[in-house]
Amino acid sequence: MSNTYPQEVKDAAKFMWLRQVSPKEIADKLNLNSVRVLYQWADKGAWNAMLQHETVEQATSRRLIVLIEKPDKTDGDFKEIDKLSNLLDKLAGIEVRKAKAAKEKAQASQPNGGSGNPRRKKASSKNEVGEITAEALAEVRNELFFEYQHLWFANREHRTRFILKSRQIGATFYFAWEAFEDAILTGDNQIFLSASKAQAGVFKAYIMQFALKYFDVELKGGDCIELTKDGKPWAELRFVSTNSRTAQGYHGHLYFDEVFWTPDFEKLNKLASGMASQKKWRKTYFSTPSVKTHGAYAIWSGEKYNSRLKNKVKFDLTPEALAAGIVGRDKIWRNAVTVKDAERGGCDLFDIAELQDEYSKNEFENLFMCKFIEAGLSVFALSDLLGCAVDTSVTWVDFKRKELRPYGNNPVWIGYDPARVGDKSSVAVIAPPLKPGDKFRILEKLNLKGTFKYQASKIEELTHRYNVKFIGIDVTGPGLGVLDEVKVFFKQATGIHYGLESKTRLVLKAIDVISAGKIEWDAEHKEIPQAFLQVHQASTGSGQITYVADRTSETGHADVAWAIMHALSNEPLTGKRRKASVGF
Known part of the structure; x- marks a missing residue:
């Protein structure tokens, strides 16, 4: 059935899907025979993966607001409102059964005893x-x-x-x-x-x-x-x-x-x-x-x-x-x-x-036990990191996160950091400056778990959404398998092998960019400064200085910082690079 529809209809469906219009509404507006074809397209095109830059709580809240403010609601709208409300309850740590009991009591206290259909x-x-x-x-x-x-x-x-x-x-x-x-x-x-x-x-x-x-x-x-x-x-x-x-x-x-x-x-x-x-x-x-x-x-x-x-x-x-x-x-x-x-x-x-x-001991203490991070341990200053946080919905006017091509044909770089035991891989999509005075921007970040082929397929989806000019992948360990898969569709993907010199270059480049305020990310992504704060100096067995981030088998939550650094590695420490090109 999916083959009977022209590509224009599929593109329109994808656009509405990414705006989180309900499948029934999409089917009605595009005169589709069934919503099943939408789920087939979404599954085949991995449309849901394209929404991962937004937290579940934010996406649920945004959709709920749209439905509540809708002037003429259908029974389906009310059912979806109930489902989204229950999901918000779960995200907030509220048991749905308690919420239902509270609703019944509240309705019983109303003058009409909660009878009839008061929503109408x-x-x-x-x-x-x-x-x-x-x-x-x-x-x-x-x-x-x-x-x-x-x-x-x-x-x-x-x-x-x-x-x-x-x-x-x-x-x-x-x-x-x-x-x-x-x-x-x-x-x-x-x-x-x-x-x-x-x-x-x-x-x-x-x-x-x-x-x-x-x-x-x-x-x-x-x-x-x-x-x-x-x-x-x-x-x-x-x-x-x-x-x-x-x-x-x-x-x-x-x-x-x-x-x-x-x-x-x-x-x-x-x-x-x-x-x-x-x-x-x-x-x-x-x-x-x-x-x-x-x-x-x-x-x-x-x-x-x-x-x-x-x-x-x-x-x-x-x-x-x-x-x-x-x-x-x-x-x-x-x-x-x-x-x-x-x-x-x-x-x-x-x-x-x-x-x-x-989580590592330090991360667990900070995230769950209300303990402050020891600022002197990190090579990054919190004030510098927080200075890079912006409200992207206000300041990034050229980034349309719900469009099929959120950043148009402007170039982006991708950094990938592989999973260790028990954690997830991280991917960061970074927009380099287009002209002098512009800043790097972290447009999107993903957490991935699965086989090398599956994770590579998620990176490939990013190459369809963005004009990707560089992909940097840590190949010191399990990232080598992902690199091989990525090279199938992006031959110029670059492997980054960790050593004293290469790791130092990665960290120094990030320090330079962050301390100078030459990079921005959404203020909601608190995990980015949290990750960079985990990076600190350490001594090797031979007495040389290197950089680590408590990257044991117990933790991978500084991985987004390394993914960002892998993407930034496309620009040398001098800041001089090939002029960014715009694809058409």
Whole structure:
């Protein structure tokens, strides 16, 4: 059947698929006989692999927002909304059965007892929340969250909270709920400050999901959702990225996401403090830790408060005090939730022993146990790395990530770093500068696992999407098999054999590019600076200096840094290279 359709139809289907239009909608718009042919095309063309640059949470959130804001929803739309909402719950660490129970209780508390089909009702006013009661909100909240999240709720009245957290314990999910509930009950404005529009969109999707899934209220709005009560303006929910210059003038309770991975923190914190300067507004900082030299650490440790005092005061930052939550002399409520704390608080989503096997000791301590990275060990400075992070949805106007050719016919370089035992291979797609003054840009990154042929096939798909001019592959170990497969379709692929000199050149080139701010990547990709921070000097048995990144059989999570360095190796240390060509 798939052969009966012209190539133009297939290309149109692929374009809509990559924009995450539902298969049924695509089939209807293109007059296809069945959605089965779409799945055949997607499987044969590996369309889903082309979406890997976007996190599952971001992709799910974006699709959910599109569906909720759709004016005339079908039954299929509502079913997809339910599925996506359940997926978001899972990603946030919420059990679907608990969410269903909460929804049933919330509906039972409504005046109509949840009978009929309330989703078909038209709200009396845009974004109307007047019928949502405090009792219904409490019912849902008590069902959805774990003990440590209830602790955050119990301490929500502190004017400033600073929370260190393990990754993937549902912090974004919880704080979206807290702000949603507070806005409905008090009419206070809420502001979410994130590294990028994509992450701010996750907050928005969660809030739209809460309103629709538990209270049958459809919320609409762009960077601002304006709630109404009894048809009158009530509260504003604003979603702002740290690269935005439009945040000044807003006022409300502020939620500052991943502060320890934010560049120019001091400058942004002044902006954030301005938005919450009045005594009625509260600030909540939450983040996984980075290094102690980051600007946010002075607030976390109390150093900033002590800098104004002659007689210094002591801040209790012991694990025991932080696990329970403690208020310092600066009136900031501090809390740290490790993965083990989360497990003790009812979160059964992690296999901690497996995580400890998968990650190196230092990485596990940083990502899951709220320990700061020792800045002096890395050859890269966090301030330099964070300075390379940008909101690509705003600044990369020539990169259309959902197009069939996201970067048109402009040249790109690819770096590949092979998997060791127990980890995944990494691929980085880098756009070199087209003219003097331009920067390198990391357009896409993939994690791969499978046979040499399978991984090579994923690289081949990239050559169809981009005008690839260079592929650099580490062939010191298992990468040799991938190189052989890649050379079948890209004969000029280059093998990189690790030695003292070659590894030094790779690292020095990356240091030069990063320290000079000559490279950019999406601010959401915190794993990139995390990976580069793992690279440090070490001595060989003969006393020579080399560079390592804890690349044992237990870890491969610095591999994206090496993949980027392999791509950058196409430009010598001098920075002089052949002029980039544009294919037609």
